[in-house]
Amino acid sequence: MSGDLAGRRIAVTGGSSGIGAAVAAELRARGARVGIIGRNAERLAAVADATGAVPRAADVADHGAVRSAVEGLAEELDGLDGLVNNAGAMLHSRVSEGRVDDWSAVVGANVLGVLHASSAAIPFLRKAARQGPADLMTVTSAGADRVTRPEFAVYMGSKAAARHITEGLRLELAGDLVRVSMVSPGTTDTEGHGPGIADPELRQRVMAQKASLGLRPTAVAAQVAAVLALPPGVSIRHLEVRPFPGD
Template sequence: MALSGRKVLITGGSAGIGAATARALTSQGAHVAVLARDGERLRAIARETGARPIPADLRDPHAVPRAVEAAGDELGGLDALVNNAGSFRLGAVRDGRYADWQDMVELNILGLLTASQAAVPFLTRSGCGQLINISSMSGRQEPSAESGVYAGTKHAVRAISDGLRHELHGCGIRVTVLSPGMVLTNRGEYISDPQLREATARWHEEQALDPADVAAQVCYVLAAPPDVHLVEIALISARQTP
């Protein structure tokens, strides 16, 4: 399928994978809306790409349906939702902070659920609806001591996506999980422990994927023929230790 004219909403669209996806899709003629809570960065991406900015906090269950509705109105419908917004926090449970756990659960799981629920009517009407959920290699592997909670949220994304694939099959909506390894985005800047934050930044600099490489896979999924249902794409940098 050609991407030109496709109507796509991207959550977490103000930076990282989301911003790279907005650049990739708009360069190929797609009509894009970007949703994020950082209004300043969101407007900057909108000016750069021509995407419609939709400011909203995915942690607010009342704001999300209104934001998805606004995106659908701005674009004249939705053909795809890219659930990219997420929170990456590392740390052992015994030293963990409730606020970090809450942020990951609210963004990585509940934000994905509320955005998906609000988008389903639009995607059903599209006739070629697609739902792309950005998970992680952490959701496919045994976690380390420091990544257990984050990995747990990404395992949940895979399980939810599998359930949605069954649920939405009769609506003609395809559900794909995209599971990248380390991606050079915020370099772990929100990690509380300074030593772990420094080590994560170093690992990202040495081994992480460029966000544009992940965005290219989003474009690949969206361009799949209507009769091809891609279940999952997992990828890591060739520099990342398997």
């Protein structure tokens, strides 16, 4: 609903494409002031131009860079009362292949990114919660509770870790009145998830499934915004969003 997030100041990681860019656009349409964080400065600037979000280039796997980005956005937006941990990497392979760089990229974005951005934002969220709603959200995965192929183990393991970390944050921040939630999309048609898969057959299969069955990023973004727009005294801890039919 237009205007239902008016006055909110929300940072979104992974804001240069896919779900993150769609979230930035949706939050802006609902009246929020939005900051976006991403590695690719050029793509980040394009999203900022299209949405009116404030860009800060940083790799979420780099603790110092993320802290500086979050603090910069808080200064630019006159505080923060929301964080959406959305940055992610999907690089599927079997553990026996020993793709160490891929493991580092996946864990860096999907696990360390949640820790780095959350720890940087918490002081601002705690302060904001004294005057009104404050939210910390993590975008995880509907498949994080199971591994259906050996190539998916590292990715799903990282998303399961993100879920547990977010649940720990819920317990940690409950006394500060900061709402903590998760939105877990099923297969989503985003350009960032799939092209980096090394095995050509698996890459083709994953990309075809996303194109034929995947949710549109805008559909996920609408649910992210709906959770953030809940009235005081109401929370949704975990929302799973799946394409229908399929997935």
